[in-house]
Amino acid sequence: MSQPPPDAYTSGRRLNVLSAIRKRRSIRSFLERDVAESDVRRILECGTLAPSAGNLQPWQFVVVRDQQRKAALARAAYDQMFIAEAPVVIVVLADQSRSASVYGRRGLELYAIQDTAAAIxxxxxxxxxxxxxxxxxxxxxxxxxxxxxxxxRGTKPVAVIPVGYPRYTPAATRRRRLSEVIHEETYQS
Ligand SMILES: Cc1cc2nc3c(=O)[nH]c(=O)nc-3n(C[C@H](O)[C@H](O)[C@H](O)COP(=O)(O)O)c2cc1C
Structure with missing residues (x-):
């Protein structure tokens, strides 16, 4: 059996992030039950723990609970009305100006989006x-x-994330086989 790495970072424990990765589904139907503000904070804090280029943390989060604003977001998302069903909707913005101020075009076009996606x-x-x-x-x-x-100005909406208790848990969606996406040494042979 392989030894766990000898540091306090993992200390040999099985991290529950692995089960969350497997368990997560896109949820598109929510119960009317509320989400505690403290839980929203914890979720956002986990967002802020993501890696970012130069540790610039170019994300901004807008927490929306107002029913009319949620409905407007749902309409702006081409009538994906399940968004308005969730008690909380988090709109994630990428502060492209912040990344551009240090990394120029690469910061604006790539890092700000990558960093924000990692937070999401x-x-x-x-x-x-x-x-x-x-x-x-x-x-x-x-x-x-x-x-x-x-x-x-200088911020770009990257994602709209409804958060709530799932009305039901859908089956896992299909994934491409690893053999379709893994390459040894080079992409093209
Ligand atoms: C960049 C991105 C955009 C997406 N946009 C939408 C969307 O507009 N509406 C939606 O219902 N799902 C959206 N999804 C969710 C995907 O449909 C979903 O992740 C995919 O079908 C796999 O299913 P799973 O999340 O349950 O594993 C998006 C996902 C990503 C990463």
Whole structure:
């Protein structure tokens, strides 16, 4: 049996992030039950623990609970009305200006988006671990979402994430076989 790495980082424990990765599903139907503000905070804090280029942390989170604003977000997401069913909707913005100020075009076009995506995934996994359902919604009219949450200049809406208790847990979606996506040494032979 292989030895666990000899440091306090993992100390040989099986991390429950592995089970959250397996358990997580996109949830598109929610119970009317509320999500405690303290839990929203914990989820957001997990977002802020994501890695980011130069540790710039170019993410901003807008927590939406107002029913009319949630409905407006759902409409802006091309009528994905399940968004408005969730008690809480988190709109994630990438502060592209912040990344660009240090990394120029690469910061603006790539790092700000990558960093924010890492924060999003952290939040989805944390929420799952805490028993909540989420869905990463990326199909929306960007200008409309920016207007609804009054996003600042230089920020880009990256995701709309409804958070709530799942009405039911859907079956796992299919994944491509590893053999279709893994390459040894080079991509092309
Ligand atoms: C960038 C991105 C955009 C997405 N946009 C939407 C969306 O607009 N609406 C939606 O219902 N699901 C959306 N999804 C969720 C995917 O449909 C879902 O992750 C995929 O089908 C796999 O299912 P699973 O999340 O249950 O594993 C999005 C996911 C990602 C990563």
């Amino acid at each position: 995934q952290n939040m989805l996994l944390a929420a799952c671990e805490m028993g909540y359902g989420t869905c990463w919604v990326g199909a929306f009219d960007e200008d409309s979402v920016a207007e609804i949450v009054k996003a600042g």
